[in-house]
Amino acid sequence: MQVLGTAGKVVLGLGMAVVLWAAFLYAHPAESFVGESSRIVFFHVPTAWISALAFLLAAIHSGLYLKTRKMERDDAAAAAARLGILFCVLATVTGSLFAKVMWNSYWNWDPRQTSIVLLLLVYGAYLGLRQAIEEPERRATLSAAYALIAFVSVPFLMFAVPRMYASLHPDTVINARGRIEMSPDIKLVFFSSMIAFTALFAWMYALDVKATRLVRRLSERTGGFEA
Amino acid sequence: MILRAAAAVFVKDLRTEWRTRVAINALLLFAFSVLVLVGYAVGPTRLTLEDRPVVNSVLLWIVLFFSAMTGLSRSFVNEEETGTAAALRLSAPPASVFLGKLLGNLALLGVVMAVVVPLFLALMSFGIAAPGLFLAVLALGGVGIAAASTFIAAIVSKTAAKGALFAVLATPLLLPPLVAAVTGTQIAATGPESAAGLDAVRLLFAYDGLMVTASFLLFDAVWRE
Numbered sequence: 001m002q003v004l005g006t007a008g009k010v011v012l013g014l015g016m017a018v019v020l021w022a023a024f025l026y027a028h029p030a031e032s033f034v035g036e037s038s039r040i041v042f043f044h045v046p047t048a049w050i051s052a053l054a055f056l057l058a059a060i061h062s063g064l065y066l067k068t069r070k071m072e073r074d075d076a077a078a079a080a081a082r083l084g085i086l087f088c089v090l091a092t093v094t095g096s097l098f099a100k101v102m103w104n105s106y107w108n109w110d111p112r113q114t115s116i117v118l119l120l121l122v123y124g125a126y127l128g129l130r131q132a133i134e135e136p137e138r139r140a141t142l143s144a145a146y147a148l149i150a151f152v153s154v155p156f157l158m159f160a161v162p163r164m165y166a167s168l169h170p171d172t173v174i175n176a177r178g179r180i181e182m183s184p185d186i187k188l189v190f191f192s193s194m195i196a197f198t199a200l201f202a203w204m205y206a207l208d209v210k211a212t213r214l215v216r217r218l219s220e221r222t223g224g225f226e227a
Numbered sequence: 228m229i230l231r232a233a234a235a236v237f238v239k240d241l242r243t244e245w246r247t248r249v250a251i252n253a254l255l256l257f258a259f260s261v262l263v264l265v266g267y268a269v270g271p272t273r274l275t276l277e278d279r280p281v282v283n284s285v286l287l288w289i290v291l292f293f294s295a296m297t298g299l300s301r302s303f304v305n306e307e308e309t310g311t312a313a314a315l316r317l318s319a320p321p322a323s324v325f326l327g328k329l330l331g332n333l334a335l336l337g338v339v340m341a342v343v344v345p346l347f348l349a350l351m352s353f354g355i356a357a358p359g360l361f362l363a364v365l366a367l368g369g370v371g372i373a374a375a376s377t378f379i380a381a382i383v384s385k386t387a388a389k390g391a392l393f394a395v396l397a398t399p400l401l402l403p404p405l406v407a408a409v410t411g412t413q414i415a416a417t418g419p420e421s422a423a424g425l426d427a428v429r430l431l432f433a434y435d436g437l438m439v440t441a442s443f444l445l446f447d448a449v450w451r452e
Contacts, residue, residue: 066448114406121399128395130385141452142382145445149378152441153400153434190311 003206012199017198021190027189030182033170040094042189043221046197048091048102048116054084054203059151062144073218074140077147078130079208083201085225092116103168112169122150136216229326229379232319236327237442240302241334245302250335254298258343261290262350271352276325283353288405292372294339299376300393302328303384312384318451325377325446329439331372332380340369359376360424361415368429371438375400378442381449 002013023042030038058080065073096106097112105111129146133139182190244250275280291343306312315324344365355361358418379397383389411427 066445090262118399121402125396125399127384129386129392132392134387138385138452141448142385145449146379146382148445149375150400151436152437153375153403161352170397 015196022189042193044094050201051087062147065144075212174187231413232323233326240331257298258294266350280416300380303380321447329377329426357415364411368405371404374438
């Protein structure tokens with residue numbers, strides 16, 4: 001069975017194309033940003049949001065694995081962590097490009113840059129742990145425990161530290177004043193982009209979970225050897 | 228009940244450690260070698276006065292962190308290697324095992340700190356202006372390192388590549404408290420206790436509480452695996 005039908009693929013493809021067009025040609029550049037640099041918000045924020053969502057999914061499925069001991073949960077957690085790293089790299093790179101344009105330096109160890117590198121390290125370690133254990137049940141249990149301990153300690157830094165130390169990062173969408181400060185055209189493109197990226201992620205995630213499950217079933221059938 | 232069993236696990240580990248003194252000797256020798264290297268390469272006079280607090284704080288925590296990485300995984304790896312883990316699993320509840328091992332690692336790290344920190348201060352002529360803050364940062368940083376290391380040691384003892392994996396898994400988890408500890412040490416070196424120093428202490432305290440609680444809750448699943 002297909003994860004997403006032809007109609008869904010057409011809608012998603014057209015949606016992404018429209019968002020891309022609107023991001024560069026429809027929305028106006030925001031004030032108080034150098035040149036056209038504000039357009040990165042249409043790509044940087046959705047990728048960052050999706051990596052946070054993916055890591056949250058990884059933690060939830062890890063917790064559910066420890067509770068139910070169903071291998072499907074482990075498949076879902078592993079797929080979420082992998083995609084989370086992918087989108088986290090994209091968020092890091094887009095943020096770094098913005099930093100170069102805005103502050104003339106790709107990297108200056110801003111609290112937000114530090115915390116995103118830490119996220120990459122933690123989930124890289126998670127995937128390293130998965131590779132180091134042969135036996136599926138043991139791998140699932142130990143990596144679920146690591147994912148959970150990482151999830152309680154690292155986001156703590158992600159959310160606490162950038163708010164404690166001064167950061168150059170522009171105000172987040174969910175800010176202390178509790179309102180979104182964007183002009184109407186930027187707001188429209190921004191939220192369309194969030195929806196399109198989230199739909200794209202949902203599709204990729206469903207595909208990855210399915211593929212992971214198939215590989216696991218295959219190796220169960222062939223007695224540990226991947227055909 | 229849990230506390231008494233934890234104390235028993237702690238005493239057992241102390242006794243086995245005392246018979247061979249492998250872990251403590253490895254930790255101290257490693258810490259001392261790094262200290263000699265740092266003292267020889269950087270020394271007390273190479274740094275300008277304003278660089279001293281920053282560089283020395285970083286170096287001190289690097290010495291402590293790497294010493295912890297060499298020795299603290301033994302607590303669980305040893306049980307798996309000698310095949311005593313199954314017996315321990317039968318004779319003590321998981322909460323007591325974790326607590327006992329945590330106490331053991333804390334004691335080990337405490338001994339290393341008691342030797343390394345005064346030596347470091349003397350070798351590097353590293354003056355501390357706010358000793359109270361410095362001691363608080365050392366204690367809370369030590370608890371954070373010990374808690375995370377104990378839990379990660381329990382995980383890696385069940386895998387094939389124990390030694391290499393231990394540092395890989397523990398480092399990202401320990402970066403937050405280490406950054407806070409370095410900042411706190413730096414503030415303790417330069418001036419009297421300030422709001423920023425208290426912030427570092429608060430961050431360390433929050434991390435310690437979170438780490439101890441979370442590993443306490445998750446340890447059951449790892450230990451029974």
